[in-house]
Amino acid sequence: xxxRILTLIWKELQAxxxxxxxxxxxxxxxxxxxxxxxxxxxxxxKNGTIAIYNQDSGPNSIELIQRLAAAKAFQHVIMLHNxxxxxxxxxxxxxxxxxxxxxxxxxxxxxxxPADLQLAxxxxxxxxxxxxxxxxxxxxxxxxxxxxxxxTTTTFIVRNWFNPNLDYKWFIVxxxxxxxxTIGALVVTAMSVAREREQGTLxxxxxxxxxxxxxxxxxxxxxxxxxxxxxAIILVVGIxxxxxxxxxxxxxxxxxxxxxxxxxxxVGLMISSVCSTQQQxxxxxxxxxxxxxxxxxxxxxxxxxxxxxxxxxxxxxVRHFMVISRGIYLKNLDFGLVWPNLWxxxxxxxxxxxxxxxxxKKY
Numbered sequence: 001x002x003x004r005i006l007t008l009i010w011k012e013l014q015a016x017x018x019x020x021x022x023x024x025x026x027x028x029x030x031x032x033x034x035x036x037x038x039x040x041x042x043x044x045x046k047n048g049t050i051a052i053y054n055q056d057s058g059p060n061s062i063e064l065i066q067r068l069a070a071a072k073a074f075q076h077v078i079m080l081h082n083x084x085x086x087x088x089x090x091x092x093x094x095x096x097x098x099x100x101x102x103x104x105x106x107x108x109x110x111x112x113x114p115a116d117l118q119l120a121x122x123x124x125x126x127x128x129x130x131x132x133x134x135x136x137x138x139x140x141x142x143x144x145x146x147x148x149x150x151x152t153t154t155t156f157i158v159r160n161w162f163n164p165n166l167d168y169k170w171f172i173v174x175x176x177x178x179x180x181x182t183i184g185a186l187v188v189t190a191m192s193v194a195r196e197r198e199q200g201t202l203x204x205x206x207x208x209x210x211x212x213x214x215x216x217x218x219x220x221x222x223x224x225x226x227x228x229x230x231x232a233i234i235l236v237v238g239i240x241x242x243x244x245x246x247x248x249x250x251x252x253x254x255x256x257x258x259x260x261x262x263x264x265x266x267v268g269l270m271i272s273s274v275c276s277t278q279q280q281x282x283x284x285x286x287x288x289x290x291x292x293x294x295x296x297x298x299x300x301x302x303x304x305x306x307x308x309x310x311x312x313x314x315x316x317x318v319r320h321f322m323v324i325s326r327g328i329y330l331k332n333l334d335f336g337l338v339w340p341n342l343w344x345x346x347x348x349x350x351x352x353x354x355x356x357x358x359x360x361k362k363y
Contacts, residue, residue, distance in 0.1 A: 013222045029183045038169035047303045051095035053080040058106020073135045097121045123163025162330045173238040177325035181227040186285045188223040189268025194281035220265045248328035259345040263317040266352025273359045292318040
């Protein structure tokens with residue numbers, strides 16, 4: 001039985017790589033996205049969250065905090081009580097920036113001495129941090145003007161975590177690990193059954209000794225192999241062409257990729273099972289892919305999505321793997337920090353493949 005499954009897997013890989021259209025669908029998205037997205041893609045910042053660690057009880061820090069809280073750019077303000085909370089807030093992506101007021105902030109301003117204001121940004125979102133920094137700078141400058149303070153009264157000490165130079169390519173390339181593999185996993189699985197039906201070989205598979213479950217394995221494994229190769233290509237390009245250091249565990253990344261590929265593969269098999277032609281399967285993939293990307297936090301932050309739709313993003317595998325890929329690539333997340341986004345992938349993979357098995361048997 002194992003030899004028959006391996007034969008089916010090899011047959012599926014040959015079918016994908018031998019067909020010119022399939023090769024283009026698997027190779028062109030990688031080339032275009034890796035070449036264009038790091039330079040052309042930008043994101044808008046809205047409804048940001050800031051964290052404030054105020055060690056000063058003077059009136060100047062309180063007034064400036066109130067102005068920051070009232071700004072339209074910052075919908076949520078998290079008040080911190082110690083430096084450990086500051087680190088945890090940035091590590092867990094609860095805030096885009098953490099602002100620290102030293103205990104002598106108001107005293108220095110009163111004495112006419114330059115007062116330091118420390119900003120620690122989450123460098124994984126480099127474009128957002130640059131825009132946020134300009135917002136904060138405008139607020140501080142306006143405060144200085146209203147209080148008739150000299151421009152040098154307050155100075156910034158800025159540190160960008162996880163992306164020291166705020167290079168936007170770091171964010172894009174780490175995100176491509178999720179977007180490109182989405183295309184690969186969905187296309188390979190969605191085209192597989194539809195191609196068999198279109199070529200008239202599907203009935204032969206059903207009369208073979210292989211059960212529908214084994215046939216699904218034969219369709220899923222080639223998809224996992226292909227997305228693993230796609231991830232390898234993106235990592236090579238990101239590290240050696242763009243100079244983006246890979247901080248995390250390659251083994252952990254590929255371990256998470258297995259469940260991500262299975263979650264998407266189940267969706268692809270469902271699409272493929274109800275389609276008569278490869279053209280119909282491709283249109284079905286395109287429809288699902290657009291929904292996945294819009295609700296992933298890649299096109300726009302999850303916070304910008306209307307609240308009734310935010311709950312649906314938890315059923316989107318792209319959302320969870322996007323967090324995992326960025327975190328492992330840029331920050332060296334360990335298994336404990338990956339787990340909150342890994343277990344939803346496992347649940348989604350179980351759900352989609354169970355549904356795919358039912359549809360596969362029915363059709």
